[in-house]
């Protein structure tokens with residue numbers, strides 16, 4: 001049997017000087033298998049055309065739909081409304097990122113700055129000769145790199161992180177995971193000393209307070225804390 005649910009969303013447009021933050025209630029019929037993506041699309045098409053939120057893939061792949069859902073950072077497209085027995089769901093934009101409007105935040109600029117900050121690219125051992133067959137990589141090593149490459153840059157780890165909220169330049173679990181990915185890649189010539197130059201400070205590996213919220217909320221179940229702990233051990237030795 002369907003029920004009526006109430007979705008309460010924060011509405012605020014920082015680029016409109018007349019706008020003030022306010023919570024707005026939306027009541028709608030829950031349908032079987034309804035996700036918050038479906039619910040918000042229904043609200044936007046039938047109740048409030050002005051409500052802003054981001055979605056691209058609807059499948060937990062693009063990382064666009066992160067928001068605070070009843071107090072926790074989650075992906076709206078992977079969250080069923082039926083999970084909330086009370087039928088009341090409160091939505092807030094992700095903290096730390098620049099608010100665009102309502103539930104929409106600019107994770108892209110943050111991720112770009114982080115990528116530049118951690119030199120998020122392979123520094124190759126030798127120039128690529130495209131006339132030659134690629135060198136083989138051990139299957140386990142390829143698997144380990146692939147595992148860390150599954151990050152979708154949703155920003156939930158940053159929105160969960162106390163250090164990221166206090167330190168604007170902290171690279172966060174997503175940035176440290178990125179460095180860990182290049183650290184184990186045999187194509188990358190950088191040494192632990194080189195990586196120390198990039199993240200060996202309080203805005204890098206030593207800023208993490210090990211509260212574990214990043215790993216708790218990562219929708220891709222990345223091993224963020226064990227990678228941070230491993231890198232911290234290697235950096236301490238440098």
Ligand code: SF4
Pocket residue numbers: 150151152153154155156157158173174177214217218219220221222224
């Ligand atoms: S590490 Fe996890 S939570 Fe953080 S941005 Fe990547 S996928 Fe999202």
Ligand code: FES
Pocket residue numbers: 054055056057058059060061062063064065066075076077078
């Ligand atoms: S819409 Fe792409 S992850 Fe939710």
